[in-house]
Amino acid sequence: MNTQWEILVVDDEEVNRESMAAWLREDGYFVDSAASGREALEKTQAKEYAIYFVDLKMPKGIDGIETMMEIKKIYPDASVVIITAYATVDTAISAMKEGAIEYIVKPCNPQEISLLVGRIIKVKNLERENTMLRKKLLGQYQFQDIISKNAKMMEIFQLVKEISSMRSTVLIQGESGTGKELVARAIHYSGDRADKPFIAVSCSALAETLLESELFGHEKGTFTGAISQKPGKFEMADGGTILLDEIGDISPKLQMDLLRVLQEKKIYRVGGSEEITLDVRVVAATHVNLEDAVRQGRFREDLFYRLNVINIHIPPLRERMEDIPLLARIFVERLSHELGKPITGISEGGLKKMMDYGWPGNVRELENAVERAMVTCREHVLTENDFQFLNGAKKDAQEWEIPQSMTLEELERQAIVTTLRRCNGNIKETALKLGMDRSTLYDRIKKFNIPR
Amino acid sequence: MKSLYLMPVGAPDERALDILKHRFEQELGWDVRIAHAMAIPNVAYDAKREQYEAIHILRAAIEAMPRDAERVLAVVDADLFIPMLTFVFGQAQLKGKAAVMSLARLRQDYYSLPVNAALFYKRVEKEAMHEIGHTFGLTHCTEKHCVMALSNSIQQVDGKLAEYCRSCAILLQDSVSSLATDR
Ligand SMILES: [Zn+2]
Ligand SMILES: [Zn+2]
Numbered sequence: 001m002n003t004q005w006e007i008l009v010v011d012d013e014e015v016n017r018e019s020m021a022a023w024l025r026e027d028g029y030f031v032d033s034a035a036s037g038r039e040a041l042e043k044t045q046a047k048e049y050a051i052y053f054v055d056l057k058m059p060k061g062i063d064g065i066e067t068m069m070e071i072k073k074i075y076p077d078a079s080v081v082i083i084t085a086y087a088t089v090d091t092a093i094s095a096m097k098e099g100a101i102e103y104i105v106k107p108c109n110p111q112e113i114s115l116l117v118g119r120i121i122k123v124k125n126l127e128r129e130n131t132m133l134r135k136k137l138l139g140q141y142q143f144q145d146i147i148s149k150n151a152k153m154m155e156i157f158q159l160v161k162e163i164s165s166m167r168s169t170v171l172i173q174g175e176s177g178t179g180k181e182l183v184a185r186a187i188h189y190s191g192d193r194a195d196k197p198f199i200a201v202s203c204s205a206l207a208e209t210l211l212e213s214e215l216f217g218h219e220k221g222t223f224t225g226a227i228s229q230k231p232g233k234f235e236m237a238d239g240g241t242i243l244l245d246e247i248g249d250i251s252p253k254l255q256m257d258l259l260r261v262l263q264e265k266k267i268y269r270v271g272g273s274e275e276i277t278l279d280v281r282v283v284a285a286t287h288v289n290l291e292d293a294v295r296q297g298r299f300r301e302d303l304f305y306r307l308n309v310i311n312i313h314i315p316p317l318r319e320r321m322e323d324i325p326l327l328a329r330i331f332v333e334r335l336s337h338e339l340g341k342p343i344t345g346i347s348e349g350g351l352k353k354m355m356d357y358g359w360p361g362n363v364r365e366l367e368n369a370v371e372r373a374m375v376t377c378r379e380h381v382l383t384e385n386d387f388q389f390l391n392g393a394k395k396d397a398q399e400w401e402i403p404q405s406m407t408l409e410e411l412e413r414q415a416i417v418t419t420l421r422r423c424n425g426n427i428k429e430t431a432l433k434l435g436m437d438r439s440t441l442y443d444r445i446k447k448f449n450i451p452r
Numbered sequence: 453m454k455s456l457y458l459m460p461v462g463a464p465d466e467r468a469l470d471i472l473k474h475r476f477e478q479e480l481g482w483d484v485r486i487a488h489a490m491a492i493p494n495v496a497y498d499a500k501r502e503q504y505e506a507i508h509i510l511r512a513a514i515e516a517m518p519r520d521a522e523r524v525l526a527v528v529d530a531d532l533f534i535p536m537l538t539f540v541f542g543q544a545q546l547k548g549k550a551a552v553m554s555l556a557r558l559r560q561d562y563y564s565l566p567v568n569a570a571l572f573y574k575r576v577e578k579e580a581m582h583e584i585g586h587t588f589g590l591t592h593c594t595e596k597h598c599v600m601a602l603s604n605s606i607q608q609v610d611g612k613l614a615e616y617c618r619s620c621a622i623l624l625q626d627s628v629s630s631l632a633t634d635r
Contacts, residue, residue, distance in 0.1 A: 019507045019534035025546040027602065028591035083536070107501075107538045110604040263629075305618050 005050040005121055006030040010040040010067060011083075012058045020053065027117070036060060037067035044071050049078070050124050051117065056084040056091060065091075065098055072099055077127075079120045146182050147330060150320035156183065156312055163310050164191030169262065171247075171307045172285040174314030177364030180285040181243060183312060187283060188241040196240030199233045203254075204246035212254060218270040234267050234280055241281045247307065248288035248299060259303045282307070292414075317359040317366060319422070324354050327363060331370040332382065343374055349384035357390045413448040416441070420450070453483045454522040454631060456584070459513050460489040461528045464555055468576045469527060475577055476584070480628055482522070490516050492530060506532040506543040510552045517549065522631065523587055524550045525580060531556035541579050541603065544586035551583035557606060575606070577614045585620065588627040593620050 007029050011017040017033040024031045032049070034040035038061050040054070052071055056064035068080040082095040087105040095103045102116055148154070163170065164187050172180045181200060188198040206214055217232030233242060244250075250258070261267055262282060266275045284307045293299035317324065328346055336343045346354075350373075359365055373386035402411065415434065423429040431441045444450070456476055458469050473484045496508035513526035532554040533539050542553035558575040560568045581599045593600035598617035603609045616624055 013535070015505070015507055016535045019505075019543065020536045022507075022543060022545065023534060023537070023540070026544060026586050026591060106536050107533065108536060110537045110540065113537065114602060114604055305622055309619065309622065 005124065006032065006047070007051045007053065007117075008040060008043060008049040009033045009053045010035075010037065010058075010064070011053075011055040012036060012060065013055075016055070024117070027114075029117075037062035037064070037070070040067050041070050041074075044074055044078075048075055051120050052078060052080045054080055054082055056082055056095070065095060068095070068100060069098055079124070081116065081120075146179060146186060147326060148320065148323050149326060150315070150323055152315050153320060153323070156314065157186075159310075159312065160186050161190060163187065165193075166191075166310075167281055168309040169282045169284065169307050170310045170312060171290070172283065172312045172314065173290065174285075174287065174312075175316045175360075175362055176287045177362030178314040178316060179363050180287075180314060181245065183314060184241070184243040184283045184285060188281075193240050193281060197237050198241050198243070199237040200243040200245060201233050202245045204249040208251045208254060211250070212257070213270045215254075216257070216267050216269055217272075219272040221271070229269070232267070232269065234261065234278055235276060237280045238278050239280075241283055244282065244284045246286060247284040248286040248290055248293055252300070255300045255303050259300065259306060262303075262306045313421075317362040321355060324359075324366065325351055327366055328354060328370055331367050332374065335371055335374050339371075339374055341374055341377070343377060343380055343382060345381050347381050347383040350382045350387055353384045353387040353390060409448075412444065413450065416444055416448065417450055420445075454480075455483040455485055455518075455520055456480060456523045456525065457485050457487040457518055457521045459487040459516065459524050459526045461509055461513065461526045461552075462492045462530060463489065464527045464529045465576075468555060468573060471573050471577060472525070472527070472580050475581070479581065482628075485518075487516075487518060487521075487524070490526075492528065498533070501533060502531075503533040503539065504528065504530045506534055506540055506552055506554075510543060510545070510550055513552060514550045522549070523584065525584055526550070526552040527580075528552060528554050529556060530554060541609070542583040544583040546586050546591070547589040548587055551587050553579045553583050558609070563606065571610075574614055575609055578609055578612055581614060581616070585616065585624060588624050590616075590620055590623055590627075593617060595619070 007024055009017045009020045009024070009031060010033070011020070012035055014035070017035070021031040021033050029050075032043055034043055037054075037058060040052070043049075044052075052068070054064045054067050054071075058064060058067070062070070064082055064084075068082065071078050071080060079101045080099065081102045081104060082100045083104055083106055084091065085106055092103045101120065104112070104116070146153070146157070148157075160183065170184075170187060172183050174180050184200070185198060188194065201211075201214060203211060213230070213232065215232050215234055217230050217235055220227065220229045244258075261278075265279070266277050268275055290299055290304055290308070294301050294304050325346075328351070332343060332345060335341075354366070354369075361368070369387065369390065370382070372389065373382050377386045406414075416430070419430045419433050423433065427438055427441060431438045434441065436444075458472055458476075460469060469486050473486060476482065476484045490512065492504060493508055493512040496504040496512070498505060509526055509528060509532070513524050517524045531539060532542070532552065534543065539557065540554075541557060542551060544551035553576075555572075555576060556562060558579060559572050560566060578599050582603075585600050590600050592602040595601060595617040596611065597613045597615075598620055599612050599615055600617070600620045601608070601612050603612065615621075
C-alpha cells in the first residue's frame with residue numbers, strides 16, 4: 001500500500017508537473033504539485049512529503065537548488081530529487097553537495113524512476129519502523145484500548161489508522177481471546193464513522209433462523225413470537241460499523257444472504273419484501289482459518305474474497321510474550337480497584353510463571369488468570385504461589401491432538417502454512433524450523449499451491 | 453446503461469478497437485461504442501522527440517467526449533511520452549473519466565522482431581484494461597500477473613495476464629456498481 005506516502009512535484013510548467021503527478025498517482029501515491037519554489041515551500045510548511053521532485057530551472061523566483069535548500073531547512077532529512085533537462089557536471093555536483101538524494105536528466109527511463117521511487121519509499125518505511133521501535137523502547141504503545149509493545153501489533157495499529165476511514169470490508173483473524181473485537185472497535189472509533197453506531201454480533205451464539213432475524217430484522221407475524229416488527233443489527237448499524245464475530249460459523253444460506261448484502265448494500269427483513277438500502281461498514285472476525293474453510297468447501301470463496309479486502313491477523317499472546325508483564329500489571333492495577341484489594345504488583349517468580357505458560361486462551365485467559373490469582377491472594381504482591389493453577393492448565397495446553405479427518409498431506413500443508421506465517425514468509429527460517437531442506441520446502445509450496 | 457467510448461485518434465488498427473469493444477462489454481457490462489475518429493492534435497507533437505505528448509491527447513479526448521459517455525479511452529497509433537519519461541504505454545486520470553493508450557510499442561516490429569498479430573492484440577487488451585482500471589480508481593497491483601501490475605517494459609506487459617486479479621476485480625466491480633447506483 002503506497003497511500004500513506006505523499007509526493008510533491010515542483011515544476012513551473014503545468015504540463016510537466018501534471019503528467020508526472022498523474023503517472024505517480026497511478027502507482028497509488030498521493031501527489032501534490034507546486035508551480036514555483038515559493039509554492040513548494042508553502043506546501044512543505046503545511047506537511048512533510050516522502051519525496052520532492054524539483055525541477056532545476058524555474059525562471060521566476062528561486063530555482064531548484066535553492067528550493068531544495070529551503071525544504072531541507074524545514075526537514076533536514078527530506079528526500080529531494082533534482083530534475084534537469086540538460087546535464088552539466090557542475091550543477092550535478094552542486095545538487096548532490098547540497099543534499100539531493102538523486103539527480104536525474106529527463107527524459108528518463110520509466111523503469112529507472114520506478115526503481116528510484118521504490119528505493120526511497122523503502123528507506124522511508126524503514127525509518128518509520130525505527131521510529132516505532134523507539135517508541136517501543138520508551139515503553140508501551142497504546143492504541144484505543146489495545147496495549148502492546150510488540151512490533152506486529154504496532155503494524156496492526158498503523159494499518160488500523162490508515163484504513164479506519166475507508167469503506168472496504170475488513171477481515172480480522174486471530175485465536176480466541178486475542179482481542180479481535182478491540183481491533184474492530186479501534187477501526188470504528190478512529191475513523192470518520194466514530195460518532196455513528198458500532199454494533200457487534202456474535203454469529204456462533206444463535207441458531208440459523210434466529211441469527212437471520214437478529215441480523216436483518218423481521219416483519220410482524222413472520223414466526224411465532226414475532227409479535228411486532230423488529231429492525232435487525234444491520235439497520236441499527238446504518239452509517240456505522242457492524243462486527244460479525246465468528247463469521248466462520250455461519251450457515252451456507254446466511255453466507256449467501258451476506259454476500260448479497262455486501263454486493264448490493266441492501267437488506268430485506270425476514271418475511272418482508274421492502275428493500276432497505278444501508279451504508280454499513282462490515283468488519284468480520286473469526287478464530288478459524290477461513291482459507292482452510294474455503295478449501296474444504298465449508299465457506300464460500302466469493303464471500304471470503306468480499307470480506308478479505310483488508311486482512312488483519314492478530315498474533316497469539318505466546319508470539320508477543322513481551323506484552324505479558326505489561327498486560328498483567330495493567331490488569332492488576334484495574335482489578336485491585338474493582339475487587340477492592342490493595343495488591344500492588346507481581347513478584348519476579350510470579351512473572352516467570354506467567355512467561356513459562358503458553359496462554360492458549362490468549363489475553364482473555366491472562367486477564368482471567370490475574371483475576372483468579374488476586375481473589376485468592378493474601379499478600380500485597382502476586383507470587384508464583386498464586387499462579388499454581390497454571391501448572392495443570394499448561395499440560396492440557398501442550399497436549400496436541402490431530403484434527404479429525406485430516407490427511408497426512410493436509411497436515412503437512414498446514415504445518416508449512418503456519419510455520420511460513422510465523423516466520424513472515426522467510427523460507428530459510430521456515431525450512432530450519434520444519435527440519436526440511438529449502439528445495440524440499442519450495443517443492444511442497446509449489447505442490448500444495450501455498451500462497452506466499 | 454452507462455457507456456464507454458473508444459476514441460480512435462488518428463487511424464489506429466480497427467480490429468484492435470473491435471476486440472476492445474467486445475472485451476469491455478463483457479468486463480463492465482456497459483454499452484461500448486466506437487466514437488468518430490479524431491485527428492491527432494498538433495500541439496501534442498514534439499518534433500525534437502518525434503513523439504506525441506500524452507496529456508495533450510488526453511485533454512483533446514476529454515474535450516471531444518460525447519455527452520452520454522461515462523468513460524473514454526483514446527487509442528492512438530503514435531508513440532506517447534510525458535516530459536519526464538522517455539515514453540509511456542498510456543496514461544489515465546486516476547478515478548477520472550479518460551485514458552489514452554498507444555499501440556506503437558505493443559507491436560513486435562517496434563522491437564525489430566517478426567510480426568505477431570495474436571501477441572499484439574493480447575497486449576492491446578492488457579494495456580486497455582490497465583488504463584481503464586485506473587479510471588475506476590485502481591492503482592498498481594502487487595500481484596505480478598494481474599493486469600493492474602506496473603509495466604514499464606514490453607517484457608513486463610507480456611508477464612501479465614489479460615485479467616484483473618481477484619482483489620482488483622472486486623474493487624473494479626464495486627466501483628462500476630457504485631456508478632450504477634448514484635445517478
Ligand atoms: Zn498503470
Ligand atoms: Zn490486481
